[in-house]
Amino acid sequence: MSTKTQLLVGTRKGAFILESDERRRDWQVLGPFCETWPIHHFVQAADGTLYAGGGNAWYGPSVWRSDDNGGTWSQSSKGMTYGEDEPKVTAIWNLTPADGILYAGVEPAGLFRSEDGGKTWAHTDGLREHPSRPEWQPGAGGLCLHSICPHPTDEKRLWVGISAVGTFETTDGGQTWETRNSGVRADFIPGPPPEFGQCVHNLRLDASRDASLFQQNHCGVYRTDDGGRTWAEITGGLPSQFGFPLTIHPFDPATIYVIPHNGPEQGRQMIDGHAAVWRSRDRGDSWQRLDDGLPTRNAYLTVLREAMATDRHDPAGVYFGTSTGQVFGSADEGNSWRLIADFLPSIWSVEVAQREG
Amino acid sequence: MATVHLPRSLVTLFGDEPPRLLEIEAATLADLIEQLDARWPGMRDRLCEPGPQLREHINVFVDGERERDLDTPLSGSAVVHVIPAVAGG
Numbered sequence: 001m002s003t004k005t006q007l008l009v010g011t012r013k014g015a016f017i018l019e020s021d022e023r024r025r026d027w028q029v030l031g032p033f034c035e036t037w038p039i040h041h042f043v044q045a046a047d048g049t050l051y052a053g054g055g056n057a058w059y060g061p062s063v064w065r066s067d068d069n070g071g072t073w074s075q076s077s078k079g080m081t082y083g084e085d086e087p088k089v090t091a092i093w094n095l096t097p098a099d100g101i102l103y104a105g106v107e108p109a110g111l112f113r114s115e116d117g118g119k120t121w122a123h124t125d126g127l128r129e130h131p132s133r134p135e136w137q138p139g140a141g142g143l144c145l146h147s148i149c150p151h152p153t154d155e156k157r158l159w160v161g162i163s164a165v166g167t168f169e170t171t172d173g174g175q176t177w178e179t180r181n182s183g184v185r186a187d188f189i190p191g192p193p194p195e196f197g198q199c200v201h202n203l204r205l206d207a208s209r210d211a212s213l214f215q216q217n218h219c220g221v222y223r224t225d226d227g228g229r230t231w232a233e234i235t236g237g238l239p240s241q242f243g244f245p246l247t248i249h250p251f252d253p254a255t256i257y258v259i260p261h262n263g264p265e266q267g268r269q270m271i272d273g274h275a276a277v278w279r280s281r282d283r284g285d286s287w288q289r290l291d292d293g294l295p296t297r298n299a300y301l302t303v304l305r306e307a308m309a310t311d312r313h314d315p316a317g318v319y320f321g322t323s324t325g326q327v328f329g330s331a332d333e334g335n336s337w338r339l340i341a342d343f344l345p346s347i348w349s350v351e352v353a354q355r356e357g
Numbered sequence: 358m359a360t361v362h363l364p365r366s367l368v369t370l371f372g373d374e375p376p377r378l379l380e381i382e383a384a385t386l387a388d389l390i391e392q393l394d395a396r397w398p399g400m401r402d403r404l405c406e407p408g409p410q411l412r413e414h415i416n417v418f419v420d421g422e423r424e425r426d427l428d429t430p431l432s433g434s435a436v437v438h439v440i441p442a443v444a445g446g
Contacts, residue, residue, distance in 0.1 A: 035369050058414045058441040059370070059403040074372050076399050081407040088406055 003354055005311055007319055007327065008050065009341075010039035010349035015052045017070055017353075018341055024317050024331040027340045034064045034073060038091070041306055044353035045097035051118055053104060055091025063092060063104060063118045069355070079121040080104070080112055082128070091144075094306070098150040105145030109136060109162045111174065124174035127160070132179065132196045139164030139199055139218075140264070146305055147203035149213060159213060159228060161203035166196045167215065167228050180228025185219040201244045202305040208253040214284070216246040216258055216305075223284050234284025239271055245308035249333070250316050254283050257310075257318060257334060259303045268302055275299040277308075277320065279334050293337035294328060301326070306349035321347030358382050359389060359435040366441060367404075371397045386417060387427035389437065404439070414442040 007018040007027075014032030039054040050070060055061040062075040080089050087108045094105035102114045104121065111124040127133075127145075136143060147161030156173040159180065166181040184198040199218030206212040211227035220235040221243075235241045240260040249255035257279050262271045270276065275294035278287045295301075302323040311317035318330045325344035330337045358380040368375045375397050383389035387409070394401035404415050409427065411417060417424055418438040419431065431437065 035366070058412065059367070060406070060412060062370075062402075072372060075370055077402050078399060080402075084407045 003313075003356060005313070005317070006044075006353040006355065007309075007329075007340075008042040008044060008052075008349075008351040008353055009321055009327065009344065009347055010042040010052060010054070010306070011325075011345035011347050012038050013345035015039045015042045015064070016344060018327060020340075022313060024311070024313070024329060025338075027329075029341055029344075030070060032345075033066070033070055034075075037062070037064075039064075039348065040091060040093045041095050041349045041351075043095050043097065043351050045102070048355070049097075049117060050353070051095045051097070051102060053092030053095045055089075055107070061089050061091050061106060063095065063102075063114075063121075065118045076119050077121065078119065079123075080106070082110065082123065093144040093146045094148050096148040096150065099155055101150075101155075103148045103150070103158075105148050105160060107142050107144040108138075109143045109145040109165065111145055111148070111160060113174075126170065126175045127168065127177050130168070130177050130179075132165070135196075136162070136165045137197075141305075147200065149203055149205035151211075152205070152207040157227075159203060159205065161200040161215065163201070164197065164199045164218075166198040167200055167203060167213075169228055180224075181231070182229060183224075183231035183233070184215075184217055184222055185233070187219050202246045204246050204248050204256075206248060206253045212253075214246055214248065214256055216243050218242065218264060221246065221258055221284060234280070237280075237287040238278055239289075242268070243303075244305040245303055245320065247308045247310055247318070250310050250312045251314070252281075254281060255333070256280050256284060257308060258287075259308060259320060261302065267300065269300040270302075273298045273300050275301055275328075277318065277330075277334055277337075290330075290334040290337070292335060293330075304348055306351075307347050309350045309352045311352040312354060317352070319350050319352065321350040323347060358433065359431045359437050361389065361393075362436075362438045364439055364441055367400070367439065370403060371400070373397065375400075383431050385427065385431060386419070386424060386429045386437075389431060390427070416440045416442055 009016040014036035016031035020027045042052040050066040052064040062077045064075045096103045104112045112121040149159040151157035168177040181198045186198045220241040222231040276291040308320040321327045327341040329340040
């Protein structure tokens with residue numbers, strides 16, 4: 001039996017599946033799915049179900065579900081509300097399946113959970129009851145909850161990342177939350193480092209350890225080994241502190257990948273039109289530029305926060321999608337790259353699914 | 358019976374695809390949406406915000422008049438058009 005490798009690509013105009021075999025050389029583009037709705041995030045749950053989340057300007061937010069690998073779809077947002085007199089949920093930014101629960105991070109920032117595969121949703125209201133909530137301000141991408149990191153064994157422990165607000169942790173299943181931003185710079189806020197207001201761009205959990213996370217922030221790349229109580233900056237060696245995605249190698253959690261961009265006021269693009277992914281083999285203590293096969297001239301590409309992922313082959317594949325519709329892939333851990341799809345709509349997310357078949 | 362016209366972009370969101378043109382016995386717009394939601398679960402969430410109130414970019418015309426109030430009564434011969442606002446890029 002062969003293993004199909006699928007890239008689940010969320011775009012401004014629909015979800016797409018890019019499909020290949022274990023060699024990951026030739027790719028077929030399937031889609032668009034989800035009636036070309038804007039799809040921020042497109043994921044596969046452990047049971048193989050596909051979920052895609054987004055928001056439509058006319059019909060509101062919804063979570064799409066396919067039980068047959070994209071053949072047919074249903075959608076629902078039942079229960080996805082803060083209440084009649086509260087702000088309206090406009091879009092889903094992140095879907096994270098974990099232990100039979102499907103979490104959804106939404107805009108304006110909040111966390112919902114579904115225990116029936118996305119048919120109905122319940123608000124985790126403890127987060128929006130945090131005393132800091134009245135002071136939350138949107139970043140350039142809006143006030144979105146974009147990162148969800150469930151603890152690998154403790155179902156009551158969870159971290160979330162909110163753009164321009166920061167990282168929060170709950171240890172009681174979402175009833176109460178604490179800020180987790182100590183050591184993270186917020187250069188755009190005058191005065192001493194604030195308790196919150198840090199602009200986390202992407203938060204990732206190292207599931208091989210108890211409470212280790214990495215984040216690409218507006219102001220650098222960071223690592224924590226105590227659940228976010230203290231963060232250490234690991235930007236040194238990178239050409240820029242600014243970027244959006246960060247991903248972790250599937251089997252070697254000391255290996256992480258980022259894509260530095262030129263800066264928030266310089267276009268938020270690859271530096272000097274030179275496309276490159278940067279890899280660390282030592283948890284961010286040192287970095288290596290990877291650009292073999294990537295365009296190194298006149299490539300003013302942007303890669304958004306969810307648009308980089310790894311597969312589970314050996315050697316591991318690494319993929320990223322751009323806001324101009326290209327998908328680049330590496331079948332050798334980032335050492336060499338190929339353009340595997342072009343001319344897609346603006347890409348917001350890339351995730352990997354593997355299927356036997 | 359009110360005659361109801363639904364947009365293509367709405368009916369394709371449901372697996373058991375509703376017809377674009379249908380007839381429904383309903384006293385008000387709210388009643389009409391309730392019946393649509395009963396037949397195609399989730400349709401109310403696509404048309405209405407919590408409240409409920411019509412979503413900002415969903416226009417409903419009753420006998421040619423744009424109506425926002427869900428308590429708008431429907432006559433036995435009412436013609437209802439659901440039309441998403443024209444926008445995009």
